[in-house]
Amino acid sequence: MVASEAAMSSDVDTALSDLQTHLNLIFARTRTLWKESAARIDPELQVGGYKLLTFIERAERANAHELADKFEMDKSVISRHVRMLEDLGLLESRPDERDGRQRVLTATPAACAALAELRRDHATRLRTVVAGLTQDEIAAASKVFRLLSEV
Template identity: 80%
Template sequence: MVTSEAVTSPDADSALGDLQTHLNLIFARTRTLWKESAARIDPELQVGGYKLLTFIDRAGTTNAHELAERFEMDKSVISRQVRMLEDLRLIESRPDDRDGRLRVLTATPSARAALAGLRRDHGERLRTVMAELTPDEIHAASKAFRLLSEI
């Protein structure tokens, strides 16, 4: 069990400061990677649209209401991004069988193929960077990121 003394010790403070610095670097790198990935899919694809597209692809099907909730974005922003994704032929839209007011969104086959290629490339880069870690160290890092995601 970790005591509050251990969490507030000078060593812990230094380690947490280090962690914050590296998290900031990871976030900055992630934003750059999203921008690069969006451009690889289509030069006109914006980062926001890329994030929506990756979610739509992983979900299989979704709708604008679900996207607005998931990404905590205004429905008008979602609507514009969905329209752009449709214009770029990256998603398809059809009426929902159960509720005709809703539109079901799916990634096009070409978008799915492009995203699969990006995931392969990103996976290879991650494997290369993590090659010096043991499986136990990777599990510990994964646990730390899971805990951070629950804040």
Template identity: 75%
Template sequence: MARIGTAEVIASEAVGSPDVDTALGDLQADLNLIFARTRSLWRESAARVHPDLQVAGYKLLTFIARAGTANAHELADRFEMDKSVISRQVRMLEELALLESRPDERDGRLRVLTATPQACTALAEVRREYGTRLQAVIDELTAEEIQAASKVFRLLSEV
């Protein structure tokens, strides 16, 4: 018969305890607020880049701008979107003069997508403003609190 160590007993007791259940409920509620705020920030940021820019287009544009270039296949894989959705968003981004498309030199069937200078400028301004707001929050935390938050986010990303 396997012997159960003290740490395992404490851990198994803690998982079902009312304190842990309450803490998990609070964490889920806080995560819901973060996700709702993130969706709101995406809408606000998209509108700041261009009044007609949709959130899906904003996400694609920010990825392309950070990566330097991308193609529709990469975007579909990265964002788990149907290729038809990607095509519509790319077309919209081109119409808004936020994205340029050219044939891939290695594979003429593919198009290389690049953010326009106008898009890069607008995205940099949005990032700068958000960075300032984020820094104000971070400045109130200790290094240990930042490390603990980072650990939680990393672990949650693996769920």
């Protein structure tokens, strides 16, 4: 390896290390944001329940089996979160018309309204953070996050 290739490799390693550091910070901030968001919806809502609720609301409906697969959680954990979400009035459950053994889970209107408010607040924060970036820079960042999400 020639000196210029070694320097380039070192520069790439440094840039990747910097990217990894910032990703770790983003993950930590995301966990904090999930906690804050869950508490805004209901002080008793746990982060796991919040994540399930946001997924169900976006998907419009789900069942416990899908949630267990998607979130790689044990069905007993899913059941516990679903019960809590139902008790908090954030989730409704009804028999699946296609398979009576399954329950269809949907977010309540109150949950949908609370999540919509949170999304507006999060969008405002994000717009403020990226205000100094060009559309191309935002698109490049989005591409990186998309690629990372597919790993």
